[in-house]
Amino acid sequence: MTSPKDRSRSLAEELTALRYADLSEQDVEQTQKLILDYMGVAFGGCDLPWARALREWAGRFEATGRAGVLGSRMRVSAHIAALVNGATAHGYELDDTHDASTSHPGGVVISAAFAAAAQSGAGGEDLLAAIVAGYEAMARIGMAANAPEGMEAGFHPTAILGGFGAAAAAARLYELGAEGMLTAWGHTLSLTGGSMQFSDEPTGTMVKRCHAGYAAMNGVLAAELAAAGLSAPQRALDGKYGYIRLYGRHPAAEKLEKAAGAPLEINRISLKPYSCCRLFHSLIDGLGEVTDGYAADVDGIRSIHVRGPQAIPDQHMLRRPSSVMAAQYSLPFVVGATLVFGPRRYDAYREDRLDHPGILAVADRVEASADAEIERHFPEHFGTAVDMTFADGTTRSATVLDSIGTPARPMSIEDVKAKASGLIAAVDREFDVDRLHDAVVGLGRDGRGSVEDLVMTDKRNPG
Secondary structure, eight states, X not given: OOOSSOHXXXXXXXXXXOOGGGSOHHHHHHHHHHHHHHHHHHHHTTTSHHHHHHXXXXXXXXXXXXXXXXXXXXXXXXXXXXXXXXXXXXXXXXXXXXXXXXXXXXXXXXXHHHHHHHXXXXXXXXXXXXXXXXXXXXXXXXXXXXXXXXXHTXXXXXXXXXXXXXXXXXXXXXXOHHHHHHHHHHHHHHHOOOBGGGGGOSXXXXXXXXXXXXXXHHHHHXXXXXXXXXXXXXXXXXXXXXXXXXXXXSOOGGGGSOOTTOOOGGXXXXXXXXXXXXXXXXXXXXXXXXXXTTTSOGGGEEEEEEEEOTHHHXXXXXSSOOSHHHHHTOHHHHHHHHHHHOTTOGGGGSGGGTTXXXXXXXXXXXXXXXXXXXXXXXXXXXXXXXXXXXXXXXXXXXXXXXXXXXXXXXXOHHHHHHHHHHHHHTTOTTOOHHHHHHHHHHTTBTTBOOHHHHHTOOTTOOO
């Protein structure tokens, strides 16, 4: 039944009214950090097979618009750029996470915002405010629908939530007002989709990389359809057959509203230092604790027992993954890769590592179980515990609720720059990361910085 209060409209009006001037210094710096992280992850992923395939596909649309495709010199229509860039940014399990909605906003919202801003000619301040609005929409809608429980039912949050965040950002940059944003959400509702089936099959997993791209594309397309005058439902979020009713599991529609004194959702984002499923990041930190900084001899480890949310034993125990994504979603493989190569070796999940004997030997010693106490804190805290037993019979244990990169243990912008440098160097050692950093931190400052500088930062981009 439709709720008496039109929360869809209230949220659209709030996000439309948000201005750059309303953002605190901390909000601006946090948004710039998120953009820098996005750029590093996206540029660093430009040479991955799925990114190359999408760029080749996008070539048929060259010169159809003003939006840039990362890793190339192409200009295409905004929704095409949003698709390719979103999939590229989501391509190696390193994009940011909003824990409470178990979604990855950066690859979706920033891709859509860059594309729409390039198409519309919007400046840096408008771009920043649109990105903040997109994160806010995606996060609040996900919390209202109880996205973590929806994921257990098979809905991938990034794919099914993302279009609404992308549409919010694009609607602002196209200056559609609250009515236009509502119409864009109405179109997004009918475009929404995204199954977790990729997590249950060892092959065909490239589609998961596309989920952020699909969402970014759908949001931009929905805003463009709204701008073209095509009508759509105005209560796409809380209507009788709206998003929350269709996709929510024990939903709480009141979470569409910002609680008094609550920070903007950009400040509740976790960044990922490790290139694997976000569920495992606290485990990786715990492995560092029980091995004195990953210094233990792996041959001297008898067994590894991991405890955490029910999703880990239910969905993440594939021992012989046959694709990069399956490896990044496999708890045993991630443990093996971490202990053999170290936690920040992004190449540990390459195709040629999938049959690495050292990784697989460790993987075969890994077991997992659900822990009710850790589950109680999920998803506000993506915690895990690890018990490692050594050949001499001793056991060391660690419990980590908040991993490195979470709001409780944040990465600095210098940490993010170092992450970007490592990722991009693997693709193009001559890429000017300092210039990228300067362009990002200049965005919105006294009118300096432009979308053009960010999307096509360096003529030596790969591709």
